[in-house]
Amino acid sequence: xxxxxxxxxxxxxxxxxxxxxxxxxxxxxxxxxxxxxxxxxxxxxxxxxxxxxxxxxxxxxxxxxxxxxxxxxxxxxxxxxxxxxxxxxxxxxxxxxxxxxxxxxxxxxxxxxxxxxxxxxxxxxxxxxxxxxxxxxxxxxxxxxxxxxxxxxxxxxxxxxxxxxxxxxxxxxxxxxxxxxxxxxxxxxxxxxxxxxxxxxxxxxxxxxxxxxxxxxxxxxxxxxxxxxxxxxxxxxxxxxxxxxxxxxxxxxxxxxxxxxxxxxxxxxxxxxxxxxxxxxxxxxxxxxxxxxxxxxxxxxxxxxxxxxxxxxxxxxxxxxxxxxxxxxxxxxxxxxxxxxxxxxxxxxxxxxx
Amino acid sequence: xxxxxxxxxxxxxxxxxxxxxxxxxxxxxxxxxxxxxxxxxxxxxxxxxxxxxxxxxxxxxxxxxxxxxxxxxxxxxxxxxxxxxxxxxxxxxxxxxxxxxxxxxxxxxxxxxxxxxxxxxxxxxxxxxxxxxxxxxxxxxxxxxxxxxxxxxxxxxxxxxxxxxxxxxxxxxxxxxxxxxxxxxxxxxxxxxxxxxxxxxxxxxxxxxxxxxxxxxxxxxxxx
Numbered sequence: 001x002x003x004x005x006x007x008x009x010x011x012x013x014x015x016x017x018x019x020x021x022x023x024x025x026x027x028x029x030x031x032x033x034x035x036x037x038x039x040x041x042x043x044x045x046x047x048x049x050x051x052x053x054x055x056x057x058x059x060x061x062x063x064x065x066x067x068x069x070x071x072x073x074x075x076x077x078x079x080x081x082x083x084x085x086x087x088x089x090x091x092x093x094x095x096x097x098x099x100x101x102x103x104x105x106x107x108x109x110x111x112x113x114x115x116x117x118x119x120x121x122x123x124x125x126x127x128x129x130x131x132x133x134x135x136x137x138x139x140x141x142x143x144x145x146x147x148x149x150x151x152x153x154x155x156x157x158x159x160x161x162x163x164x165x166x167x168x169x170x171x172x173x174x175x176x177x178x179x180x181x182x183x184x185x186x187x188x189x190x191x192x193x194x195x196x197x198x199x200x201x202x203x204x205x206x207x208x209x210x211x212x213x214x215x216x217x218x219x220x221x222x223x224x225x226x227x228x229x230x231x232x233x234x235x236x237x238x239x240x241x242x243x244x245x246x247x248x249x250x251x252x253x254x255x256x257x258x259x260x261x262x263x264x265x266x267x268x269x270x271x272x273x274x275x276x277x278x279x280x281x282x283x284x285x286x287x288x289x290x291x292x293x294x295x296x297x298x299x300x301x302x303x304x305x306x307x308x309x310x311x312x313x314x315x316x317x318x319x320x321x322x323x324x325x326x327x328x329x330x331x332x333x334x335x336x337x338x339x340x341x342x343x344x345x346x347x348x349x350x351x352x353x354x
Numbered sequence: 355x356x357x358x359x360x361x362x363x364x365x366x367x368x369x370x371x372x373x374x375x376x377x378x379x380x381x382x383x384x385x386x387x388x389x390x391x392x393x394x395x396x397x398x399x400x401x402x403x404x405x406x407x408x409x410x411x412x413x414x415x416x417x418x419x420x421x422x423x424x425x426x427x428x429x430x431x432x433x434x435x436x437x438x439x440x441x442x443x444x445x446x447x448x449x450x451x452x453x454x455x456x457x458x459x460x461x462x463x464x465x466x467x468x469x470x471x472x473x474x475x476x477x478x479x480x481x482x483x484x485x486x487x488x489x490x491x492x493x494x495x496x497x498x499x500x501x502x503x504x505x506x507x508x509x510x511x512x513x514x515x516x517x518x519x520x521x522x523x524x525x526x527x528x529x530x531x532x533x534x535x536x537x538x539x540x541x542x543x544x545x546x547x548x549x550x551x552x553x554x555x556x557x558x559x560x561x562x563x564x565x566x567x568x569x570x571x572x573x574x575x576x577x578x
Contacts, residue, residue, distance in 0.1 A: 140434060143434040143455045143456055144363055144366070144434060144455070146455075146456040147363075147366055147434070147455045147456035147457065148363070148365045148366055148369075149456075150456050150458065150459075151365075151366060151369040151370070151373075151456075151459055152365070152369055154369075154373075154458065154459040154460070155369045155372055155373065155459065158373075158376065177456075178458075178538075179540075181456045181538070182538050182540045184456075185454075185537070185538060198439065199439055201442070213507075213533075216505065216506070216507055217507070217533075217543055220543065220546050220547065220550070221541055221542075221543065221546070223546075243534070244534070244535070244536045244537070247533075247534065247535060248535070248537055248539075251535075251539050251541075255539070255540075255541060315540060
């Protein structure tokens with residue numbers, strides 16, 4: 001039961017009871033003293049009593065109904081700012097914490113509530129900003145020592161006097177440094193995206209050409225794992241987007257589909273037009289992802305299956321980056337999975353209408 | 355060949371200098387923008403490696419100043435920020451190439467080499483390295499008398515390698531020019547394609563043309 005309905009009900013009930021009380025008191029005030037006990041008097045009294053009951057009923061019911069209707073309207077009027085507040089608050093997420101709820105400015109309780117709420121949003125916004133700035137600065141600060149480290153390791157590798165074992169060690173360090181560099185790159189990209197500091201180079205892009213290029217590469221990448229790659233459909237489709245980021249999106253998804261697969265498994269891709277959207281689906285024969293972790297697969301550094309993650313190399317940011325790219329193109333990305341069924345990632349991007 | 359390296363981080367400047375010197379370049383180093391402008395005015399360099407983040411006058415401003423003075427020395431920008439916008443901004447300001455930090459040294463050296471050889475590209479439609487020929491019009495490859503079938507990607511890779519024949523090509527450079535990727539995909543795509551290409555152009559032939567340079571690059575070269 002909503003507050004509005006509850007308050008209206010109580011309002012009408014109080015109205016009705018007070019009317020009843022008024023009726024009873026009026027009757028007591030105006031009724032004749034019952035001192036002469038004749039039959040005629042008793043009959044008159046009884047008819048007076050019925051008359052008053054009748055009046056009470058015919059006044060009480062409309063008054064009650066009026067109170068009910070009026071109350072409903074009154075409640076609606078007084079609670080309208082709350083409904084507005086709810087709607088506005090619902091739209092605020094981590095991405096638009098800088099928005100504020102509209103204030104009436106009349107200084108009433110709800111205006112005060114809005115003010116307090118806006119204050120809370122401002123504090124939240126501030127701490128989110130600090131975290132973003134921290135990530136951005138951290139990833140930026142890491143780049144200089146990383147450059148020095150990998151540069152010096154590379155220089156050391158060129159030293160002819162190194163023994164085979166030393167060379168092996170330096171080469172392995174260089175590999176790890178490169179992995180670290182990729183993680184830092186991914187983090188910088190996401191931190192910048194969070195802070196809204198990336199402008200995409202939008203142009204009309206033939207998505208089917210990118211998908212075909214990607215298909216050729218993924219076939220090559222999947223070969224050593226014995227995984228079959230199929231391109232089921234590839235309709236001619238143009239979207240308005242950033243060519244490099246779309247390539248990155250396709251490669252991230254495909255690379256993921258190959259890495260998280262079973263030996264002799266398969267990867268199927270399909271690009272088709274669906275209404276005003278380009279729909280790209282990539283399905284792999286992966287053991288189903290448990291429903292409870294499904295919503296978290298786009299989280300940064302999230303690895304659903306600890307046993308699996310040991311064997312899979314990657315920076316743990318691929319799907320987060322994919323999700324950012326899709327949302328930056330006003331698209332949606334969904335992952336569908338169930339036990340014993342293949343896993344599908346579906347991306348929808350708005351078509352280029354021009 | 356004389357190169358100016360402008361980098362405020364001393365250690366980075368030092369190994370960049372060593373790597374370029376090892377390749378036979380003469381190298382001057384500056385640690386801030388004003389010194390760089392003065393040095394570029396005093397000496398004609400064949401190329402400038404310019405860090406964007408510098409104390410005082412930043413790299414982009416140095417670059418704009420250079421171009422305003424009609425100085426056309428090829429410039430390779432280095433940046434720790436490494437974002438697409440910055441790449442575009444840098445190229446618009448007159449840079450010839452852009453490399454995000456952290457970079458691989460071979461990559462840097464390869465790009466500096468490419469910079470200093472700009473303009474010397476062959477105009478012929480048939481590229482040749484030893485007895486390997488690639489017709490860029492018909493997209494036909496041939497080694498000796500044998501015709502070689504190439505996929506579209508293999509063709510683009512071979513064309514790029516042949517156009518930079520004799521020069522070291524870093525992985526990122528290949529990804530950028532052949533795959534049109536401006537990010538490190540963290541896969542071994544380049545190595546796999548090189549292996550396939552090698553099977554086609556080198557396996558049954560002597561001498562071997564496609565060489566792996568230890569560290570992180572490849573080179574197509576006539577004499578080993």
